[in-house]
Amino acid sequence: MKLIIDTDPGIDDAMAIAYAAAAPEIELIGLTTVFGNTHVHQSSRNARFLLDKLGIDAPVAEGAPVAQGADTHAPSEHVHGPEGFGDVTDIPQIGSNHSLSAAEYLVEMARVHKGELVVCAVGPLTNIAAALRLDPEFAQNIARLVIMGGAVYCPGNITPHAEANIYHDPLAADEVFANPPTTVVVGLDVTLRTLYEGADFDGLAEQSADMGGFLRDISKFYLKFYKDVGGLEGCGLHDSTAVIACTHADMFTMVETGLQVVADGPEIGLTRPDPSRPVVHVCCDVDGAGVVDLFTQRVASLP
Structure with a gap:
């Protein structure tokens, strides 16, 4: 399966990209970057660093620096650290970004790999909306x-x-x-059922000294946030669960419904069912233990 991850790395993004690199079912053909956990220039630097660390020769196309209608963005430093990788702050600049913007690259790759390309968006959906606006055929050209x-x-x-x-x-x-393409929504309804604990990261590092060790090191900041704010002993495999859903739909229970997002007011960002809208597939249950085991199995195979 040909995959592009639209990403804002980000600790859980790094985990998802590592999983995609290790999964034999996935051909990771590129990354597109967006603001979110970090500023977009940090997202791009982190994405290029991760691809180099994983030994993947694939482009990084930089996308939106801010949300629609906004002129600034405040990254989630309290969750992901000042550079996106927790306490690891010395991240080298490796290579350069693709000449196309994220939306342009998504549209181009969807044309080249028509009917084959899966796009997994694990950040704000700004680049995806831009691609849909840029090319009316984008929604039909991607597989999902x-x-x-x-x-x-x-x-x-x-x-x-x-x-x-x-x-x-x-x-x-x-x-x-x-106006969605064929879409699967992997939200908190399922990702909070895939907790990955400190002992899981330690075990991963024992099997994968380089990549697993890196994920263990950057996870400490993230795990502390989950413990301090939510009282949880682990972090959700949010982005990795979405990547796993790209190839292992059988691990999820889904319902079909249209969705609407509240755009202003006290409930801004609320994602609610709307039967008047085109149907998307919303994950409502998951084999959480299976997702955790699969993530460990695949990422442990990396150096």
Whole structure:
């Protein structure tokens, strides 16, 4: 399966990209970057660094620096650290970005790999909305869009109503759900059932000294946030669960419904069912232990 991850790395993004690199079912053909956990220039630097560390020769196309209608963005430093990788802050600049913007690259790759390309969006949906605007055929050209975002049947994580990726650009998210490609939504309804604990990271590092060790090191900051804020002993495999959903749909239970995103007011970012909208597939249950085991198995195979 040919895959592009639209990403804002980000600790859980790094985990997802490592999984995609290790999964034999996935051909990771590129990364597109967006603001979110970090500023977009940090997202791009981190993405290029990760691809180099994983030994993957694939481009990074930089995308939106801010949400639709915004002129600034405040990264989630309290969750992911000042550079996106927790306490690891010395991240080298490796290579350069693709000449095309993220939206242009997505549109071009969808044309080249028509009917084959899966796009997994694990940040705000700004680049996806831009690609849909740029080329009316984009939605038909990709095989499907898999989104890590939303809290359709459960509380949010950035507000009581909203999940962070949707909250950071509710206008873009609502635009995507108003006229979606074939879409799978992997939200907090399932990703919080895939907790990865400190002992899991330690075991991963024992089997994969380089990549597993790196993920263990950057996870410490992330795990502390989950413990301090939520009282949890682990972190959700948010983005990795979405990547796993790209190839292992059998591990999920889904419902079909249209979605609408609240764009303003106290419930901004709320993702709610809307039967008047085109149907998307919303994950409502998951084999959480199976996802955790599969993630460990695949990433442990990396050097």
